[in-house]
Amino acid sequence: MLNKYPLWKYLLILLVLALGLLYAFPNLYPDDPALQLSTQKATSVVDEKALQTAQQALAEANIELKAAELTSAGGTLRFNSGGDQLAAKPIVAAALGENYVTALNLVPTTPDWLASLGAGPAKLGLDLRGGVHFLLEVDTPAALKQRLEVASSEMKAILRSDRIRYRSVEIDDGILSIRFLKDEDLSLAEDRLKDEFPEYVYSSREEGNSFYLDAGFTEASKAEIEAYALQQNLTTLRNRVNELGVAEPLVQRQGSNRIVVELPGVQDTAAAKRIIGATANLEFHLEAGLDDSSANVDTLTFRDGSGRTARLDRDIIITGDSVSDATSSFDENGQPQVNISLDSKGGKQMSKVTRAAVGRNMAVVFIEHKSRSRFVENEEGKMEEVRRSYSEKGIISLATIQTTLGNSFRITGLDSPRESSELALLLRAGALAAPIYFVEERTIGPSLGAENIKLGVSSAQIGLLVVMLFMLIYYKVFGLFANISLALNIVLLMACMSMLSATLTLPGIAGIVLTMGMAVDANVLIFSRIKEELANGLPSQQAIHSGFNRAFTTIFDANITTLLVAVILFAVGTGPVKGFAVTLSLGIITSMFTAIVVTRAQVNLVYGGRKNKKLYI
Known part of the structure; x- marks a missing residue:
């Protein structure tokens, strides 16, 4: 029989609509x-x-x-x-x-019974919900210095293995200087180091009774390191934000050495700020001997608050840059630990150093470059935030090297599971190639977001009202069917955004308004086709059947091309463009269901199987 759905199809439509209502319902509970x-x-x-x-x-x-x-x-x-x-x-x-x-x-204020079903409100973007905008500056000179410090350790190891005598190695103002007592030793060292480190420019000089070999970066090498530091920090920050589960954050480069991070609608912004702001890294050092009185020794304090100290060689074995994976767990005594996996280069260096240092102590040093803020009263009597950058360096653990270490080992001596999980997260997300500092922290206030929501909702309401009035006046009862489908389409769209944890932005609201027009556009095509079939003398039942079937191909082609464009926008766009693409894509999918399936179900219930009944269209 024409224009009749089987019972299972009606039940399936009701089930989909019921789930849509359920998962759209939490959006009525504001945070x-x-x-x-x-x-x-x-x-x-x-x-x-x-x-x-x-x-x-x-x-x-x-x-x-x-x-x-x-x-x-x-x-x-x-x-x-x-x-x-x-x-x-x-x-x-x-x-x-x-x-x-x-x-x-x-x-969130979502009722527990809804939350237990996994239902929650759609996430709002920075322009609607408000959020935090960070402007971070990458300390590129520190990246150059860090690279020189690592090179210093490697150069000293090469000179010792080749039995080339040197007195000291110093780094000052981007120049690594090696002091020799004999000119012959300097010449041998220069020939050897040029082969191993061709990226440096070498020069020699004589001062007093000493000969110096200076190594500095070429302009090309310097630019490459600075660019790498910025790109690596950009990637690392994105990884850290992704580990935090932030929905559609904005992490992008600004200028030559700055990075913008925007976090909309984060459930725990304090944790996000701590993770992003902590430029944590690890360094592994051997403990200096008690009789070692050279200047190549630093005294550091343990991070456990015990006040203990240890004297460490300044030479770095490896840094956190060599960490390929890190996971938190518990040792055999139930104490938190971090399991470390190194890349091939780091594993070889660790193996090389520890092979010759069995029986000595090795320290794991945790380094954080952070900024501290406090509020002070300015000249106008208003509270003003003042920031100060500082670094913290402390020993996590100091353990005896029992055997040669390779690519995998563990770090113990951590105070809590929270500390071990955060350390693992920071190392797993990638070490920062250079310290970063907060230049600006700006808050997009909830009041501005509320105003944007009010304007966006008003525009959607006006658009919805105009479309519904047009459909009712022009298509009468069939226009009512289309309006019901349109309302259900918006419900299903919000439900999909909630279930997928998609972020709603101001451009996203524009996408919803556009979806309204596209949703009724499908009904307009169907209803116009039915009118044409009636004008050609077809009975009402055949006209309905022909109108839906023949319009489907046109509707499908039009929507699939628009969907492809929306997918491309999402793939190549950022920020607001993605917000628009998300709502447009979901709106196309839900409108295909409501405009065709739901509308036809209504028409079938009212007109299906009834001969010669007049159509109010």
Whole structure:
């Protein structure tokens, strides 16, 4: 029989629509603006005392607090409005001091029964939700110095193996200087090092009774290292953000040595700030002997807070650049550890050094280049954030080398599983080729995001109203079917975005408005075809059947070409362009279902199987 669906098809349509309503429903529950509190160091946590200090400071400032709670990630302070949230940040930061990180956050309010089903609201982009904008500067001179320090260790090893006597090796202002007592030793060293390190420019000089061999980068090598440092840091930051699960972040280069990072709608912005801001790296050093009084020794403190120190050779065995993989686990005593895998070059260097150092102690040194911020009152009486960059260097572990080490080993001596997991994350994501510093931290306020949402929703509502009125006036009852399908299309679109954790941006709202027009466009083609068949004298049932079947090919071709364009936009675009492509792609898919399948189901229920019934179209 024409224009009748089997029962299973109706049930399938109802099931899809029910799931769509279920997963779109959480979008009716807006997130609470909040402050996320955490500590600068992974070894310490936010406690009840810190939470009470923050609450007292807010009470004195007459800022209303909706709720305060301790979570596994730290402390959370909820507010009734974005304005209270922004006003509270400098007050809480000043009250807690420099050892705490105070970050803007949005806490979900989705009911537990919906959350247990995996349902949650669609993520909002930086322009709608607000978020954090970081401008980071790459310290390229430090990258050059770090490369010279590694080369220094390798050069000294070569000179020792070739029995070429030297007195000292110094690095100053981008120049590596090796001091010799004899001119013959300098000549031998220059010939040998030129073969091993052709990327340097060599020159010799004589001062007093000493001869110096200076090695510096060529302009081409310098530019290559600086470019590599920026690109490596860019890749590393992207990997770190991806490890955090941030939805559609923006991490891109700006200028010659700066990187922009934008984090929209992050659930734990404090953790993100700590991970991104921590330019962590590892260095492996041998412990200096007690009778070693040379200048090539540094005294470092252990990171466990015990106050213990150790004297280490400045020569670096390997750095975190050689780490190919890192995972956190527990040792046989239940203590946290990090399992390290090295690349081939790092494994060979580790094996070479430890083969000759069995019985000596080797230290794992953890290095962080960080920035500390505090709020001070400026001349205008307003709280202003002041930043200061600093570096921390501490010993994680100091263990005796029992046997020659290779590509795989483990780091112990960590204080907590949280510290081991974060260290593994940082090493797994890749070591930074150069330190980075926060130049700017700008917050896209929730109030601006709310205004964008209001304007975007208004435009969508106006577009929806105009389209629905047109369909009702022009196509009557069939226009009503199209309007119901259009409303369900928007529901399914939001449900898909929620299920896929896609990010909704302001251009994405424009994509939704465009989808509305495309959704009814399919119905317009179908209804116009039905009108033509009726005008040609076909009975109503055959006209409906022919209208849907013959219009399908045209609708499919038009939508598939648009979908291909949307996919290309998503593949090559960034930021706002991707947001537009996501909603357009999903909207095309859902509109094909609602405009054809759902609309026909409605027509079949009303007109299917009824002879000579007049069509209101």
